[in-house]
Amino acid sequence: MRLQRVLFFIFLIIYVFSLSANITLISLICADSRLYTPMYFFIGNLPFLDLWFSSANVPKILMTCISDDKSISFAGYLAQFFFSAGLADSESYLLAAMAYDRYVAISDPLLYSQAMSARLCSSLFATSYIAGFLNSTIITSETFTLSFCGNNIIDDFFCALPPLVNLACDVKKGYQAVLYFILVSNVITPAMLILASYLFTIAAILKIHSTQGHLKAFSTSALT
Numbered sequence: 001m002r003l004q005r006v007l008f009f010i011f012l013i014i015y016v017f018s019l020s021a022n023i024t025l026i027s028l029i030c031a032d033s034r035l036y037t038p039m040y041f042f043i044g045n046l047p048f049l050d051l052w053f054s055s056a057n058v059p060k061i062l063m064t065c066i067s068d069d070k071s072i073s074f075a076g077y078l079a080q081f082f083f084s085a086g087l088a089d090s091e092s093y094l095l096a097a098m099a100y101d102r103y104v105a106i107s108d109p110l111l112y113s114q115a116m117s118a119r120l121c122s123s124l125f126a127t128s129y130i131a132g133f134l135n136s137t138i139i140t141s142e143t144f145t146l147s148f149c150g151n152n153i154i155d156d157f158f159c160a161l162p163p164l165v166n167l168a169c170d171v172k173k174g175y176q177a178v179l180y181f182i183l184v185s186n187v188i189t190p191a192m193l194i195l196a197s198y199l200f201t202i203a204a205i206l207k208i209h210s211t212q213g214h215l216k217a218f219s220t221s222a223l224t
Contacts, residue, residue, distance in 0.1 A: 019051065042094060045094055
């Protein structure tokens with residue numbers, strides 16, 4: 001019980017610090033009109049996602065640390081997983097959008113404002129959230145179709161999918177296909193988009209002949 005209280009205060013301090021830091025960063029970006037640029041628009045969404053991601057997980061952890069009841073309902077488990085996965089997946093796509101933004105800033109700096117218009121930024125922002133939560137909806141709804149039997153104890157702090165799937169009596173091939181689809185959609189696809197953006201960015205930098213231009217371009221890409 002003493003260890004649980006120690007863990008409670010540790011998680012609480014980290015949670016409060018995370019909330020404060022994310023809210024402060026969002027407030028600073030919103031308060032300074034000079035930061036109303038595509039780059040800071042995407043940067044401002046990262047702490048927003050992190051704010052909700054931590055709020056989807058930490059409160060239940062805190063309750064578990066101070067309560068004798070360590071149980072969670074099946075629906076509650078999947079609800080926490082749905083929001084956690086949706087937010088995490090959205091962040092993956094948002095990072096890909098940020099990589100594309102830096103490529104545009106370096107490859108065509110004179111037309112950067114026109115290329116990264118408010119409409120395009122909003123579209124990339126909306127697509128990131130839609131893709132993230134669409135994938136989360138698919139995998140969560142498919143998990144409801146699994147049958148569970150025997151042991152119902154999960155030794156984990158978070159409502160992750162693998163420990164729950166391990167308790168299933170039978171995992172059908174259709175469900176495994178969905179898992180592979182989610183893996184490709186949320187891990188491989190954003191990673192490939194980010195890699196492609198940076199490869200094109202490096203190619204654009206190499207076309208610059210002056211040393212000062214190289215340094216300026218690298219500093220611009222490092223802001224991602």
